[in-house]
Amino acid sequence: MFLFDDVPIDFSPQPGLGAPVWRGRAADGDELKDFAAAVQQSGGRLAALWGSDRRQEGQGFQLDCVFGLDRGHAWLRLELPADDAVYPDLSAKFPAANRMQRAVYDLVGIRHTGSDQRPWLRHGGWPAGWFPLRHDAGAPPEHANLPSDYDFVKVGGEGAHEIPVGPIHAGIIEPGHFRFSVVGERVLRLEQRLGYQHKGVEQRCTGADIATGAKLVGRVSGDSTCAYAWAYAAAVEAACGVEPSPRALALRALILERERIANHLGDLGMLGNDAALAFGLAQFFRLKEDWVRMSAELFGHRFMMDSIVPGGVAHEPDARALAAMVEQCDAIGREVAELRAIYDAHAGLQDRFLTTGAIDAALAREFSLTGIAARATGVLLDGRAYRQGYTPPPPYAKLGVRPATDERGDVAARVAVRFDEVFESLRLLRELAVGLPAGELRREVAPVPYAEGLGVVEGWRGEVVVGVRLDAAGRIARLHPHDPSWQAWPALEHAVMQDIVPDFPLINKSFNLSYSGQDI
Amino acid sequence: MLQLLKRIVKTGLVSEPAPEVGDAKREIDRLNDEILKILGRALTIREVDAGSCNACELEIHALNNPYYNLEGRGIKFVASPRHADMLLVTGPVTKNMENALRIAYACTPDPKLVVAVGDCGCGCGEVGRLFGPNYATVGPVEAVIPVDVKVPGCPPTPLTLMQGILAAVRTR
Numbered sequence: 001m002f003l004f005d006d007v008p009i010d011f012s013p014q015p016g017l018g019a020p021v022w023r024g025r026a027a028d029g030d031e032l033k034d035f036a037a038a039v040q041q042s043g044g045r046l047a048a049l050w051g052s053d054r055r056q057e058g059q060g061f062q063l064d065c066v067f068g069l070d071r072g073h074a075w076l077r078l079e080l081p082a083d084d085a086v087y088p089d090l091s092a093k094f095p096a097a098n099r100m101q102r103a104v105y106d107l108v109g110i111r112h113t114g115s116d117q118r119p120w121l122r123h124g125g126w127p128a129g130w131f132p133l134r135h136d137a138g139a140p141p142e143h144a145n146l147p148s149d150y151d152f153v154k155v156g157g158e159g160a161h162e163i164p165v166g167p168i169h170a171g172i173i174e175p176g177h178f179r180f181s182v183v184g185e186r187v188l189r190l191e192q193r194l195g196y197q198h199k200g201v202e203q204r205c206t207g208a209d210i211a212t213g214a215k216l217v218g219r220v221s222g223d224s225t226c227a228y229a230w231a232y233a234a235a236v237e238a239a240c241g242v243e244p245s246p247r248a249l250a251l252r253a254l255i256l257e258r259e260r261i262a263n264h265l266g267d268l269g270m271l272g273n274d275a276a277l278a279f280g281l282a283q284f285f286r287l288k289e290d291w292v293r294m295s296a297e298l299f300g301h302r303f304m305m306d307s308i309v310p311g312g313v314a315h316e317p318d319a320r321a322l323a324a325m326v327e328q329c330d331a332i333g334r335e336v337a338e339l340r341a342i343y344d345a346h347a348g349l350q351d352r353f354l355t356t357g358a359i360d361a362a363l364a365r366e367f368s369l370t371g372i373a374a375r376a377t378g379v380l381l382d383g384r385a386y387r388q389g390y391t392p393p394p395p396y397a398k399l400g401v402r403p404a405t406d407e408r409g410d411v412a413a414r415v416a417v418r419f420d421e422v423f424e425s426l427r428l429l430r431e432l433a434v435g436l437p438a439g440e441l442r443r444e445v446a447p448v449p450y451a452e453g454l455g456v457v458e459g460w461r462g463e464v465v466v467g468v469r470l471d472a473a474g475r476i477a478r479l480h481p482h483d484p485s486w487q488a489w490p491a492l493e494h495a496v497m498q499d500i501v502p503d504f505p506l507i508n509k510s511f512n513l514s515y516s517g518q519d520i
Numbered sequence: 521m522l523q524l525l526k527r528i529v530k531t532g533l534v535s536e537p538a539p540e541v542g543d544a545k546r547e548i549d550r551l552n553d554e555i556l557k558i559l560g561r562a563l564t565i566r567e568v569d570a571g572s573c574n575a576c577e578l579e580i581h582a583l584n585n586p587y588y589n590l591e592g593r594g595i596k597f598v599a600s601p602r603h604a605d606m607l608l609v610t611g612p613v614t615k616n617m618e619n620a621l622r623i624a625y626a627c628t629p630d631p632k633l634v635v636a637v638g639d640c641g642c643g644c645g646e647v648g649r650l651f652g653p654n655y656a657t658v659g660p661v662e663a664v665i666p667v668d669v670k671v672p673g674c675p676p677t678p679l680t681l682m683q684g685i686l687a688a689v690r691t692r
Contacts, residue, residue: 123615125614125615125618125656126615126655126656137655140655145618145619147619167616168568168569168624172597175569175570175620196614196616196620197571197572197614198615198616199654200654203654203656204650215646215647215650216650219573219674221573221574222572222573222577222675223578225575266578266581279524279527281584282531282585282586283531285581285582285584285585286585288585289582289587292582302579303575303578305674342527346524515574516572516574519616
């Protein structure tokens, strides 16, 4: 079928129970460009982009692009010749493509035609011209790991100066570099340099078996370990033709919603703290601790790592713990409602939250934003909820998720969306716990040689995408985990413009993006 | 404001006793004695994430929640290694963080303690092996700077982290 009338690319639906995905192949770079233009025209977004080396199979290189459409995801592939692997720059249509394209070059060595050819993930750790994801890369060459220069965009004018921050930041937080160009305390421009957390996860996955892949993908971004585990499981299940039982799917949703609430509770506390209300931190962190202790009781791990596995779920929570969980949902719901009233009535807090770090829906669309940051601008996009032409995957289709939105686009909006989502997820948890269907916990997943799959999950931060391709032996030939932070980091650069430097920590926390997820 | 005060009163004190290390003596008493003897008044920690997946950071954050109340016990996280007695380092140390970690270590005044956190930072367990050295990572923390105490776990719980911090203080 054609997804757009005027772009003759034939798409076929991916089988299975996961989020709706259509797969297609672009004949050449022009067709990819045409398709990207049609996606942008229709209000769609760029969801992920990665490259692969398939020369060992007698082919060339390959570029995979995933686009988010109203009805689901279009997974488009472009094959590139081994001797001249160049693809058209997509960043004019989708600015979020810029860093992804640069990362593709750093890892696989296939070039885009855009003007920004600065390295992104490669700092000084390995030499230019050596590409870790090429099959013939071999051991990394001897190389002195020296700090590398980076060509930041300079801002001129009288009184303009730069503040460099990082990679090590002042708090207990992941590393990254922020270069502020300021006049006085006003931010004229922020440019990020990331990649400090790059640990070569994709290379580690290459050649791993399915179970090992799950362990690795579950550690791409620890705060979203369950979302990644589910997206990976969905990709593997789509590839191998396995459908998890309704019970396993319900338990996965229970796990994912618990992860969402855990992170929202933590963020709400930190946001209070960054606006000098230490009371908020103490209260929300108390609730979060109660929450993760309950997760440990249910699934044996405070963050429920390795609980979602290909084929189903690894642990069966016992009935007593589930009953206790429902009770805890009620108690936490009451306390959060009380705390929300305190936050809303606190003039000092609202003064810091309102109009700070604002972005609008047009910018959210331009940057292909998903998740909290998008919904806080009024974009109604939640992979768990129905929208025109889109049916959410089970078990969400039956739950009738009400997505939280707010049109203000500022810190206050991102706080409000988090509060609303806590209450909605508490409701979902009660429904899931009470109506758990019977069935197997976990089904056998027999690897299918050369099979491929794509998994998409609405994590607490936004949309997590995992693409998997197996080799002849049923091991992982290529795996790409994609974090929603790829799209949101560039949007953060815009959110701080015109605000003052001391508001940056608050704005940054209101997005709370993953460094590790982006740096992989 | 009234609601806020009511909430504070209603919550009361929820801090739990500090964990024990090895023997039965309440470690918090021993810690206080030793901190006084070794470091003067209190212990300051600079946390350095040198390549973690951020799960270890979530648990380190939890140390400051009212249950574990690390700051209430005189142990404080500081913004600069120049203010720190101890570096609490998570890993695996990436190539892109190797230099920054060396600089942070050099900036920490002597006598200093280093605690490596997590299976990746300690280079142990299945996860430590999965995240062993490759083109992008140097290896566990001890591959880059000297380590006094290791706190394994994926991630270690706040309780194990507290035990590790206390154990490191006891080494001096």
